[in-house]
Amino acid sequence: xxxxxxxxxxxxxxxxxxxxxxxxxxxxxxxxxxxxxxxxxxxxxxxxxxxxxxxxxxxxxxxxxxxxxxxxxxxxxxxxxxxxxxxxxxxxxxxxxxxxxxxxxxxxxxxxxxxxxxxxxxxxxxxxxxxxxxxxxxxxxxxxxxxxxxxxxxxxxxxxxxxxxxxxxxxxxxxxxxxxxxxxxxxxxxxxxxxxxxxxxxxxxxxxxxxxxxxxxxxxxxxxxxxxxxxxxxxxxxxxxxxxxxxxxxxxxxxxxxxxxxxxxxxxxxxxxxxxxxxxxxxxxxxxxxxxxxxxxxxxxxxxxxxxxxxxxxxxxxxxxxxxxxxxxxxxxxxxxxxxxxxxxxxx
Numbered sequence: 001x002x003x004x005x006x007x008x009x010x011x012x013x014x015x016x017x018x019x020x021x022x023x024x025x026x027x028x029x030x031x032x033x034x035x036x037x038x039x040x041x042x043x044x045x046x047x048x049x050x051x052x053x054x055x056x057x058x059x060x061x062x063x064x065x066x067x068x069x070x071x072x073x074x075x076x077x078x079x080x081x082x083x084x085x086x087x088x089x090x091x092x093x094x095x096x097x098x099x100x101x102x103x104x105x106x107x108x109x110x111x112x113x114x115x116x117x118x119x120x121x122x123x124x125x126x127x128x129x130x131x132x133x134x135x136x137x138x139x140x141x142x143x144x145x146x147x148x149x150x151x152x153x154x155x156x157x158x159x160x161x162x163x164x165x166x167x168x169x170x171x172x173x174x175x176x177x178x179x180x181x182x183x184x185x186x187x188x189x190x191x192x193x194x195x196x197x198x199x200x201x202x203x204x205x206x207x208x209x210x211x212x213x214x215x216x217x218x219x220x221x222x223x224x225x226x227x228x229x230x231x232x233x234x235x236x237x238x239x240x241x242x243x244x245x246x247x248x249x250x251x252x253x254x255x256x257x258x259x260x261x262x263x264x265x266x267x268x269x270x271x272x273x274x275x276x277x278x279x280x281x282x283x284x285x286x287x288x289x290x291x292x293x294x295x296x297x298x299x300x301x302x303x304x305x306x307x308x309x310x311x312x313x314x315x316x317x318x319x320x321x322x323x324x325x326x327x328x329x330x331x332x333x334x335x336x337x338x339x340x341x342x343x344x345x346x347x348x
Contacts (some may be wrong), residue, residue, distance in 0.1 A: 003135055004084070004106045006046060012131055013042060021068075030065060038076020039069055040122055047085040047094070047344045048106060076101045081129075088112060104128070110134045125191045156264070161235040161236040162226035165242060166219050169269055173215050176197055186210060188267040189250050191257050206246035210269035220275060228292065233335055241331040245275020245324045252323025271320035274329025277303050282332040 003136070006029065010020065012032045021030035021041075029044040043065060045051070045058075053061075062079055069077045080099040085091040088105055095101030100121065102114040109132040113119065120126075176183050187204030194201060209215040230238040249271015256262050280291075281299045289296040303325060310316040 003139055004104070004109060004132075006044070006278060008085075009044065009084075012127070014125065018042060020297065028061065031314075032069075032183045035278070038078060039074045041065055041069070041077065041079045042124075043095075044080055045083045047087070047091055053094065055094065055097065058098070062098075066317070067344075078121075080124065102128075104132070107131075109139070117320050133296060143278050150321060159227040159230040159235075161239050161242075162222065162230045164238075165226065166223050168208065168223075169207055169215065169219055173209050173212075176208065184210075184265070184267065188265045190265045191254055194254065202247055202250045203243075205267045206243075206269050206272055210267060214268060218273050222269065222273050224274075225280050226276050226295075229276050229283065229332075232283050233279070237335045240336065241275060241279055241328060242272050244331050245278070245328040246272035247322035248327030249274065249317075249320035249322075252319040252326075253317050256319035266317045266320065268317070268318065268320070271324035274303070274321045274324035275331070277306075278325040278328030278330075279332035282329045282336070286336060 010029070012030075016033070018031040018033045021032060023030060029046075031042045031044070045053075058081075058220075062081070065079050066077045068126070079100060080097065081095060083091040083095060083101065084106050085103060086105075086107050088103055091103045093111075095103070096114070099117050101117060102121075104110075105112055109127070111128045111132055113125070146226045167313065172183070177310040181304050187201060187208055189201050189205035209218065221329075226242070229241070233241065246269065251267055253271070277299070280294070281296065284294055284299050285295045307318070307321055307325075310318045310321050329339060332334070
């Protein structure tokens with residue numbers, strides 16, 4: 001944001017007792033101050049908006065200013081041009097032949113006075129340098145405040161639920177590395193355990209992983225995809241979606257084992273992670289096929305490719321993946337419908 005505006009510069013002139021001369025040209029502004037010996041004029045040229053005038057046009061403008069005051073009986077007329085610019089070389093070419101022309105660098109907030117130009121104009125050198133120095137400090141304070149605000153915003157918008165879910169999965173895996181098979185025996189999903197009343201396995205198995213590769217492949221997807229879904233749905237709905245997807249994946253897994261009589265022990269957050277991916281697919285589709293840098297085609301391909309890899313691999317619980325995708329997509333649709341009738345608060 002440019003803090004060196006014409007309005008602010010104009011206020012500075014007014015504070016010094018100068019009066020604005022009406023002009024039909026917004027890029028050229030004139031301010032005058034009458035003294036006993038004559039009139040002092042500040043001619044401000046805003047050279048930042050793609051304006052271009054030749055040296056002849058510049059000289060003609062100064063002549064017009066002097067003619068304006070002579071027509072009103074002024075004999076002593078002193079005109080100083082102030083060129084506001086981002087391109088100092090361009091401005092230097094404009095007024096290099098004029099001793100009464102200073103350049104104000106609006107990027108660095110500096111007053112540029114070359115050796116061929118007068119060193120002062122009725123005290124304005126000191127006034128402008130002090131004013132520009134104040135702008136430098138103001139700009140630094142604004143930048144610092146903006147940085148602090150950005151840091152606060154980053155903390156507030158961090159997907160805390162998703163971060164906690166990733167952290168819990170990692171912590172549980174680290175515990176497993178020190179406790180051996182104890183947690184796997186107690187918490188992994190198995191039909192036999194469910195028949196014995198250990199229904200908690202539908203929940204605990206979502207946070208167990210057999211090895212580092214298994215953990216990493218799930219958490220890297222969850223970290224990036226889950227953050228987007230949580231930002232769009234909100235933390236509480238996102239947590240519900242994650243758990244429901246994990247439960248649905250486990251129910252599909254149990255159903256598949258009962259149908260095929262292929263009983264085993266399974267663990268992993270894959271059902272929940274695939275549910276988060278299914279939710280992302282719904283969100284992208286509901287945003288007319290594009291959300292941030294993602295398209296519905298890319299998300300659908302990523303899900304399909306992951307499912308294909310699972311079906312062509314050994315020892316992968318594909319039923320949990322299918323159940324998770326189905327539940328995640330459905331849950332996201334239900335949450336979106338509930339938000340439209342304002343059951344959930346809006347989250348950016």
